[in-house]
Amino acid sequence: MKTDVVIIGGGPAGASAALFLEREGVSSIIVEQQSFPRYHVGESMTGEAGKVIRELGLEAEMMARGYPVKKGVKVYGPKGHSSWWVPVTSRNEAWGLYDSTTWQVRRSDFDEMLLNHAVAKGATLLPGKATRPLLNDDGSIRGVEVRLAGGSYQTIETEVILDCSGQATFLANAGVTGPKYLGNYDKQIAIFSQVKGAIRDNGGSRLEDKDNTLIFYQKKFHWAWFIPLDDDVVSVGVVSPSAYFQEKGESTKEFLMRELHELNDELTRRLPTIDLVEEVHVIPNYSYQVKGFCGKGYICIGDAHRFIDPIFSFGLTVAMREAQLAAPEIKAYLDGANRDADNPFAEHQLRCEQGADVLEDMIDLFWEQPLAFALFVHQRYTEEMTDAFAGRIFEHQPSKAIMAFRKMLKREGERLYEDEDLYSVPIGSRYHPERAPLWQANSEIQTTESWLGPR
Numbered sequence: 288m289k290t291d292v293v294i295i296g297g298g299p300a301g302a303s304a305a306l307f308l309e310r311e312g313v314s315s316i317i318v319e320q321q322s323f324p325r326y327h328v329g330e331s332m333t334g335e336a337g338k339v340i341r342e343l344g345l346e347a348e349m350m351a352r353g354y355p356v357k358k359g360v361k362v363y364g365p366k367g368h369s370s371w372w373v374p375v376t377s378r379n380e381a382w383g384l385y386d387s388t389t390w391q392v393r394r395s396d397f398d399e400m401l402l403n404h405a406v407a408k409g410a411t412l413l414p415g416k417a418t419r420p421l422l423n424d425d426g427s428i429r430g431v432e433v434r435l436a437g438g439s440y441q442t443i444e445t446e447v448i449l450d451c452s453g454q455a456t457f458l459a460n461a462g463v464t465g466p467k468y469l470g471n472y473d474k475q476i477a478i479f480s481q482v483k484g485a486i487r488d489n490g491g492s493r494l495e496d497k498d499n500t501l502i503f504y505q506k507k508f509h510w511a512w513f514i515p516l517d518d519d520v521v522s523v524g525v526v527s528p529s530a531y532f533q534e535k536g537e538s539t540k541e542f543l544m545r546e547l548h549e550l551n552d553e554l555t556r557r558l559p560t561i562d563l564v565e566e567v568h569v570i571p572n573y574s575y576q577v578k579g580f581c582g583k584g585y586i587c588i589g590d591a592h593r594f595i596d597p598i599f600s601f602g603l604t605v606a607m608r609e610a611q612l613a614a615p616e617i618k619a620y621l622d623g624a625n626r627d628a629d630n631p632f633a634e635h636q637l638r639c640e641q642g643a644d645v646l647e648d649m650i651d652l653f654w655e656q657p658l659a660f661a662l663f664v665h666q667r668y669t670e671e672m673t674d675a676f677a678g679r680i681f682e683h684q685p686s687k688a689i690m691a692f693r694k695m696l697k698r699e700g701e702r703l704y705e706d707e708d709l710y711s712v713p714i715g716s717r718y719h720p721e722r723a724p725l726w727q728a729n730s731e732i733q734t735t736e737s738w739l740g741p742r
């Protein structure tokens with residue numbers, strides 16, 4: 288089998304990459320190991336994610352499926368008595384700011400819809416697991432080996448691999464990219480499910496809309512989310528340091544139930560009973576970044592190269608926007624551009640890295656100095672902050688707000704990206720230098736079971 292582009296993973300990164308490639312006239316094969324619909328965490332979209340959906344012509348489909356329309360995010364302080372709010376916004380072509388909306392999505396349904404759409408537009412779906420990349424002597428991509436759903440193996444020759452394998456980080460694990468480092472939030476754990484019967488806002492204004500995302504801050508690195516998925520069901524999750532979870536000695540379900548009840552008074556009020564309608568899921572150690580994630584014939588997109596922290600719901604945005612940005616670069620490469628370059632996608636890599644660093648600096652300041660952060664959001668840099676919250680990280684950045692954050696975090700601006708090894712932020716688990724900086728090389732991501740042990 289031979290093709291121009293193989294996409295590993297049919298999640299939001301992979302499906303949107305296929306859709307944007309089809310617009311460039313490039314067909315692709317998507318290799319996906321799971322059969323959809325399948326459960327996935329990550330249901331709240333930013334304004335930019337909504338914009339990508341509209342650009343893909345899917346707004347009517349989203350409305351027809353009844354996905355809740357999100358108008359903003361409300362963040363409650365530790366006791367739940369005070370809160371601050373960030374509306375969903377958009378920018379017009381003249382960079383004028385206006386109020387906008389986006390969606391909350393049940394991922395089993397949304398991911399299947401996006402993948403089916405990619406196939407309807409011309410992508411080929413190959414059910415199976417990509418087992419190893421095949422390389423030429425100069426390290427460039429030659430193809431990929433796939434274990435098909437029936438158990439046999441198939442080799443696909445290809446010019447380009449797009450690694451959209453999410454936290455499985457296919458190319459990083461195979462040693463094709465640069466090293467994979469632990470991220471700053473690597474010793475966190477997220478435990479989550481879905482509930483019925485939660486008390487929502489009553490929809491009197493954008494701020495009080497029943498379908499907004501709510502975040503409940505408890506203390507540093509310890510918080511909960513509340514994301515409406517339909518008129519009745521709400522996604523709820525608790526994130527805390529892993530050490531705190533271990534100290535409690537509870538099962539994941541016991542931990543989730545107790546935390547939802549105790550973590551924040553306002554959350555307690557909204558969950559008078561906790562009626563779980565989904566099993567309890569857990570993801571530990573989700574924070575990492577891969578260096579050198581683009582190279583001769585490959586680009587990693589979305590979670591396949593970096594995930595910081597879920598607090599402000601940037602995962603879908605980054606996955607779909609990076610896919611959008613990659614498509615014209617791949618088309619140019621297939622047409623012969625940068626064929627002799629050491630890294631034909633170096634500019635794309637830098638752009639993605641700079642965008643993610645905006646998010647990382649923002650998230651770090653939120654955790655390190657939450658009061659200063661709230662002041663910036665509401666008084667000093669209101670517009671710039673709605674840009675960051677909306678996921679507008681690839682244009683007009685770093686904004687004055689982000690530069691101010693960098694100063695407060697003592698990350699000086701002048702030395703940024705002088706050469707390709709310099710990042711705006713130190714890589715690795717920087718607030719905990721005793722931790723090994725490198726992710727376990729060449730191993731699969733730890734499974735929930737292996738990490739938790741028998742319970």
Ligand SMILES: Cc1cc2nc3c(=O)[nH]c(=O)nc-3n(C[C@H](O)[C@H](O)[C@H](O)COP(=O)(O)OP(=O)(O)OC[C@H]3O[C@@H](n4cnc5c(N)ncnc54)[C@H](O)[C@@H]3O)c2cc1C
Nearest residue numbers: 296298299300320329331417453477589590597600602603
């Ligand atoms: C606790 C938590 C909460 C989150 N909340 C939000 C949120 O509210 N909003 C938000 O936007 N983001 C959120 N995220 C992030 C979001 O879930 C991800 O960023 C997003 O799913 C990334 O999309 P992706 O396509 O890169 O990867 P995925 O959605 O993980 O898709 C990867 C696909 O690749 C397939 N695959 C993997 N390896 C192979 C292989 N070898 N062969 C074939 N197929 C393969 C997998 O089966 C999978 O379907 C959250 C993340 C966490 C950890």
